[in-house]
Amino acid sequence: MIAAKYKEMLGAKSVIRELSEYATARGKEIGYENVFDYSLGNPSVPAPEKFREAVIKLLTECNPMEVHGYSPSLGIPSVKEKVAESLNKRFGMNYTGKHIFMTSGAAGAIAHAVRLVTEPEDEVLTFAPFFPEYHPYIDLSGAKLKVVPADTENFQVNFGCFEQMLTEKVMAVLINTPNNPSGVVYTKETLESLARIMTQKAEEYGHDIYLISDEPYREILFAGVEEVYVSQFYDNTISCYSYSKSLSIPGERIGYIAVNPACREAETLINMCGQISRGIGHNCPTSLIQLAVAETVYETSDLTVYETNMNILYTELVRLGFTCVKPGGTFYIFPKALEEDAKVFCQKAKNYDLILVPGDSFGCPGYFRMAYCIETEKVERSIPALRKFAEAEYGVKK
Amino acid sequence: MIAAKYKEMLGAKSVIRELSEYATARGKEIGYENVFDYSLGNPSVPAPEKFREAVIKLLTECNPMEVHGYSPSLGIPSVKEKVAESLNKRFGMNYTGKHIFMTSGAAGAIAHAVRLVTEPEDEVLTFAPFFPEYHPYIDLSGAKLKVVPADTENFQVNFGCFEQMLTEKVMAVLINTPNNPSGVVYTKETLESLARIMTQKAEEYGHDIYLISDEPYREILFAGVEEVYVSQFYDNTISCYSYSKSLSIPGERIGYIAVNPACREAETLINMCGQISRGIGHNCPTSLIQLAVAETVYETSDLTVYETNMNILYTELVRLGFTCVKPGGTFYIFPKALEEDAKVFCQKAKNYDLILVPGDSFGCPGYFRMAYCIETEKVERSIPALRKFAEAEYGVKK
Numbered sequence: 143m144i145a146a147k148y149k150e151m152l153g154a155k156s157v158i159r160e161l162s163e164y165a166t167a168r169g170k171e172i173g174y175e176n177v178f179d180y181s182l183g184n185p186s187v188p189a190p191e192k193f194r195e196a197v198i199k200l201l202t203e204c205n206p207m208e209v210h211g212y213s214p215s216l217g218i219p220s221v222k223e224k225v226a227e228s229l230n231k232r233f234g235m236n237y238t239g240k241h242i243f244m245t246s247g248a249a250g251a252i253a254h255a256v257r258l259v260t261e262p263e264d265e266v267l268t269f270a271p272f273f274p275e276y277h278p279y280i281d282l283s284g285a286k287l288k289v290v291p292a293d294t295e296n297f298q299v300n301f302g303c304f305e306q307m308l309t310e311k312v313m314a315v316l317i318n319t320p321n322n323p324s325g326v327v328y329t330k331e332t333l334e335s336l337a338r339i340m341t342q343k344a345e346e347y348g349h350d351i352y353l354i355s356d357e358p359y360r361e362i363l364f365a366g367v368e369e370v371y372v373s374q375f376y377d378n379t380i381s382c383y384s385y386s387k388s389l390s391i392p393g394e395r396i397g398y399i400a401v402n403p404a405c406r407e408a409e410t411l412i413n414m415c416g417q418i419s420r421g422i423g424h425n426c427p428t429s430l431i432q433l434a435v436a437e438t439v440y441e442t443s444d445l446t447v448y449e450t451n452m453n454i455l456y457t458e459l460v461r462l463g464f465t466c467v468k469p470g471g472t473f474y475i476f477p478k479a480l481e482e483d484a485k486v487f488c489q490k491a492k493n494y495d496l497i498l499v500p501g502d503s504f505g506c507p508g509y510f511r512m513a514y515c516i517e518t519e520k521v522e523r524s525i526p527a528l529r530k531f532a533e534a535e536y537g538v539k540k
Numbered sequence: 541m542i543a544a545k546y547k548e549m550l551g552a553k554s555v556i557r558e559l560s561e562y563a564t565a566r567g568k569e570i571g572y573e574n575v576f577d578y579s580l581g582n583p584s585v586p587a588p589e590k591f592r593e594a595v596i597k598l599l600t601e602c603n604p605m606e607v608h609g610y611s612p613s614l615g616i617p618s619v620k621e622k623v624a625e626s627l628n629k630r631f632g633m634n635y636t637g638k639h640i641f642m643t644s645g646a647a648g649a650i651a652h653a654v655r656l657v658t659e660p661e662d663e664v665l666t667f668a669p670f671f672p673e674y675h676p677y678i679d680l681s682g683a684k685l686k687v688v689p690a691d692t693e694n695f696q697v698n699f700g701c702f703e704q705m706l707t708e709k710v711m712a713v714l715i716n717t718p719n720n721p722s723g724v725v726y727t728k729e730t731l732e733s734l735a736r737i738m739t740q741k742a743e744e745y746g747h748d749i750y751l752i753s754d755e756p757y758r759e760i761l762f763a764g765v766e767e768v769y770v771s772q773f774y775d776n777t778i779s780c781y782s783y784s785k786s787l788s789i790p791g792e793r794i795g796y797i798a799v800n801p802a803c804r805e806a807e808t809l810i811n812m813c814g815q816i817s818r819g820i821g822h823n824c825p826t827s828l829i830q831l832a833v834a835e836t837v838y839e840t841s842d843l844t845v846y847e848t849n850m851n852i853l854y855t856e857l858v859r860l861g862f863t864c865v866k867p868g869g870t871f872y873i874f875p876k877a878l879e880e881d882a883k884v885f886c887q888k889a890k891n892y893d894l895i896l897v898p899g900d901s902f903g904c905p906g907y908f909r910m911a912y913c914i915e916t917e918k919v920e921r922s923i924p925a926l927r928k929f930a931e932a933e934y935g936v937k938k
Contacts, residue, residue, distance in 0.1 A: 143711055144657060144805060144809065144812070145655060145658065145812070148655065148656070149812055152808070152812065152815065186605075188604040188605055189608050197828075198596060198599055201592050201595055201596055202596075206586040206587050207584075207586055209791070210788065210792055211790060211791045212582060212791050213791050246821065246822060246823065249821040250821040250822070253819075253820055253821025257543060258542065259541065259542060261544070278815070278818035279819070279821060281819075282818065282820070390605075390608065392608070392609060393609045393610050393611050393828070394608055394828060395823060395826050411542065413550055414543070414547055414549075420647075420677070421676050422822075423643075423644065423645075423648040423649070423651025423677060423820070423822070424648070424820075425648075427793070428826050428829055429791025430828075
C-alpha cells in the first residue's frame, strides 16, 4: 500500500515552483531575457575559483581511495576541525570538531536538528514570514510547526504573540536571520529578548528549549548592518549552516550543524546526529565536497551584486510608494502589495512580465517576495515594468 | 528535551566498527600490514580513471552555475535518462527517466523506498543473513523489520519460514543479492518462487506487497554465476542501487531508485520520493557527482581482485574443513565458525591478528564474515595465520 501522507502531498504544488515554471514557459515565448523573473532564490554568481581549484587538486594530487572513500558518519574529522576553527576566529566561539556535524546543506541540518530535540507531537515555533519548506522539514519529522504571526512593522519578532505561543509543548524555536523572505537581519536586542524569554520559560517549564538557527544567508550582509552570531546569545543553540549561498554551490548539498559547546550535552547531541542519519539514510555528505569546502572555509563568491540589486529595487519601490522594510542581507525583499490580496497583485504583475511571489506561502499575506539574485542589468530593465505596473493598475504617479 | 530514541542508540556500538577500530589500534602496535583486517566492506580498488576525467571535465569545461546549481528534487533529468537507458540495455527493461529517482547511495534509496510503501507499524521482511544497518533504516522509519531465519544450506531463501511470516501486516520484502554478508547470488528459481508467493499473498490479502531490492553489489559477479535482474521477476519491484562499489566511490553518496514501469503507479511512487526527500532533508544528491556518474554509467573499477581473493580464501577454508557456501559475487564470504559461538571464535582469531566479524549482527549466529576487499598480497599472507589459528585452537590438521 502506498504511503498515504506522501501521496496526498503530491497535490499541493509549491507556488514558487509554479511561478518559476511559468517564467520559463513565458521565456520561451518572448525570450527569457524579457521575463523579470524574481521567483527563485538561486545564487546568480559563480563559485569562487578557489573552490574549483580545491576540487581539481583533490582529484589530481590525492589518493582516490581517500578522496572518494567513506566519510565517518559525523563528517571527516579534519574538515570538522577546520569548520570549528573558522567559526571561532570569526565569532569568538570555542567550538572543536566534536561540536560539528557535517550535513547535506541546511535542509539536512534542520532535518537532524529537529529530530535531536523533539519527540512526535512536540511543537516547534517559527516566525512569519518564514521559508515555506519549514513545514515539510518539521511536520514530517513528527513534530508540529507553529507559526508566530509577523511583526510587519520591521520583521523582527512579535514578542507579544511569541510569549503567548511559547507553551510547555514547545521544545524548539526555529529562526532564520538574515531572513528569507524579508531580507531582515535580527538585531542584538531581538536576540537578547528572545534568549531572555526562552531561558525564563525553560526554567518555568523545567525542560530545555532549543534554539535552531537556520543561517544559510549569514555571509550575505549589507553595509551598515551589524553582524551577529546567534549562538552567542543563547547556550542551547543548534546552528544550521549551508555553503549553498556563500560559495554558490547549492547543488553540492554541503553544510553543517554546530552545537554551542555551552549547550547541555553538546557532544551527545552531535553523536546522536550520527544515529538520526542512519534512520533517514543520509550517512554523510559527499567526501569530495567536504574536503573541498575545508579548503575554502574563509572564501565566498563575489556577493556584492546582491547589495547592488537590493539598492536599486529598494530605492524604486520606496519612490513608488511601496511600504517596504529595507533588507539587511540575503537576496530577498518583501514589500507590501498595493492591494489587500497579494495573490491577485502578483497575478496582475504577470501581465508586465514581473514574476513576484505572494507572501501567503511565507505566512504573511498581503506582502510579496522578490528574489533579486539575477543580473543587475536585468534588475535595471525591470524598473520601467515595475513603474508601468504600479501606474496602470494602481494609479501610482512617479 | 533530547529525543530519547536516538540517545538510547548511542549505547549500542556497531560490532563491525568496534572490530575495525581494534584493527586500526593493533596496526599501530605491530604495523597495519601485519593485521589481517577482514572487518570492513570498503572497496579496495580506485575509482576508474574515466570517473576522475568526467569530474575534471565538468569543472573545467562547463558553466559552474549549472555544475554546482540545484538539482531538481527527483534528480537531474539528463542523468535519470542515462541511468534508465543503461538499465534497459543491460537488462532488457523499459525504464524512462520518469522511473528513476537519484539518491544518496543505497542507504538513501532504501530510506525512501520503505517510506514509499509502508505506514508506521507495517512490517518489512528480510532474510538472514542480512546487512545490520537494515534495522535502523527500517525501524526508524516507523515500520518494523522482521527477519526470516537463514537457509544455512545455501543462503538462498528459507521458503517455509517466509510463507509463515508473510502475514497481512507485511507491505514490503527487502532482499539483497548479491548478498552481504554471504556473497551468495539468488538463483532464478529463488526469485521465481519469491515472486510467485508474493503475488499469491498480495492477492489473498487484497493489497500490494512491494519487493525492495538492494543491489549495491550487482556488478561484482564471479565466473559461472548467472546474472539476474530482480525487477524482471516481479512487477512491484523498487530497485535500490549505489555506485559505491561498482565505481569505488562510497564517499560520494550516489545511487538511485528504479521503479519497474509495470509497477502500479510507478510514476506516482517516483514523484512521492520528492516529497519524502523534503521531510528527511535529502533534497537531492550532489549535482557534480550526478553529472559525473551519468558519464560513466557503463564503467566499473577493475573489480577482478575480489574474485581472485575469494578463490584463495574459499579454497583454503574448504581445505581446512570449514563449512562454506561459495560466494557468487560481492567481496564477502560467510563460513561456519569452528565452534558454536562465533563471537568466541572471532575473539580467539584476534590472537592471530585475524579480524573476523561474528555472524550474530547479521542475524545468523554461528557463522562469521570476512570482507576480502583488501590487497591479494595480504590475503595470501593471512593464510598461514588462518591455518595456525585452526590448528592451534581447533586441532584442524592440514
